[in-house]
Amino acid sequence: MSSAGMTDGKVIFEKICSSCHGIDGGGKMELKSPAIAALPESYARHQILGFREGRRGHIPEDTPSYLMAMIAKQLTDAQVNAVVAHITSLPRVVPTSLEKDWQNVDLANGQMLFQERCMECHRYNASGEIAFGSPPLVGQQAWYLMAQITQFKKGLRGTVKGDVNGAKMVLSSNFIEDEQMLRDIVAYILSLNPRPERPAKSRDGPFEAVSR
Numbered sequence: 001m002s003s004a005g006m007t008d009g010k011v012i013f014e015k016i017c018s019s020c021h022g023i024d025g026g027g028k029m030e031l032k033s034p035a036i037a038a039l040p041e042s043y044a045r046h047q048i049l050g051f052r053e054g055r056r057g058h059i060p061e062d063t064p065s066y067l068m069a070m071i072a073k074q075l076t077d078a079q080v081n082a083v084v085a086h087i088t089s090l091p092r093v094v095p096t097s098l099e100k101d102w103q104n105v106d107l108a109n110g111q112m113l114f115q116e117r118c119m120e121c122h123r124y125n126a127s128g129e130i131a132f133g134s135p136p137l138v139g140q141q142a143w144y145l146m147a148q149i150t151q152f153k154k155g156l157r158g159t160v161k162g163d164v165n166g167a168k169m170v171l172s173s174n175f176i177e178d179e180q181m182l183r184d185i186v187a188y189i190l191s192l193n194p195r196p197e198r199p200a201k202s203r204d205g206p207f208e209a210v211s212r
């Protein structure tokens with residue numbers, strides 16, 4: 001789908017972006033596309049321009065990122081501004097629950113590492129800090145957080161000359177030595193998301209009675 005001629009942010013989002021990022025902007029794991037709903041305007045714009053200008057998604061072997069760059073290269077400045085204004089206005093989507101996805105993680109270790117190594121830029125509650133260019137980490141799924149930290153460590157993101165913000169993350173992720181450490185930190189970040197309301201009690205009795 002080409003974006004030529006489109007100027008309305010909502011239309012651009014629904015016609016182009018939502019196929020990968022979901023109609024609610026909550027992301028799609030099977031397409032490795034992250035949540036973009038409620039991203040801060042300056043961060044979202046900086047990333048899309050980064051994709052367009054070869055700061056991110058410039059390595060063809062890094063397929064998901066490369067595909068996003070191909071999309072960004074088709075957008076005019078006016079279209080970027082319009083679509084960014086739209087995604088910023090979408091309500092944040094809470095990622096799927098910690099309890100379901102995370103077995104064998106050491107949350108206390110994750111908390112300690114986060115507070116020592118991440119909090120100064122991403123804030124104590126992982127809500128991000130616009131002044132530092134650090135995005136919110138709440139609202140992102142575990143698989144995406146793990147993938148991006150790995151990208152920074154491998155030099156697939158944050159290593160293009162002039163990518164000042166990306167370079168900060170390359171430095172900040174280097175100390176993570178193994179998968180367990182990464183899982184502990186990411187699990188702690190997920191635990192900072194607001195918990196969804198518990199579903200109202202069914203009038204037909206407890207759920208256990210249904211599944212046997």
Ligand code: HEC
Nearest residue numbers: 016017020031032033034036044047064065067068071083
């Ligand atoms: C073909 C699928 C696809 C389409 C269509 C697409 N994206 Fe993406 N987008 C991705 C993937 C995959 C990533 C993650 C890239 C990576 O891993 O580095 C991404 C990343 C992003 C990011 C960075 C998020 C972050 O937290 O850093 C933004 C912002 C974004 N896309 C916005 C858009 C907008 C706006 C559109 C519509 C104009 C769009 N995308 C269309 C696949 C897509």
Ligand code: HEC
Nearest residue numbers: 117118121132133134135145148149165166168169172185
């Ligand atoms: C010195 C400041 C700083 C520190 C410390 C830091 N970050 Fe970041 N982080 C950033 C900046 C700036 C970006 C945005 C990079 C860009 O523009 O591409 C970022 C981006 C990220 C992203 C990508 C999010 C997305 O939506 O694509 C993840 C994940 C992340 N940081 C996790 C962490 C974790 C986990 C730690 C601790 C181990 C950490 N960061 C420590 C500054 C920092």
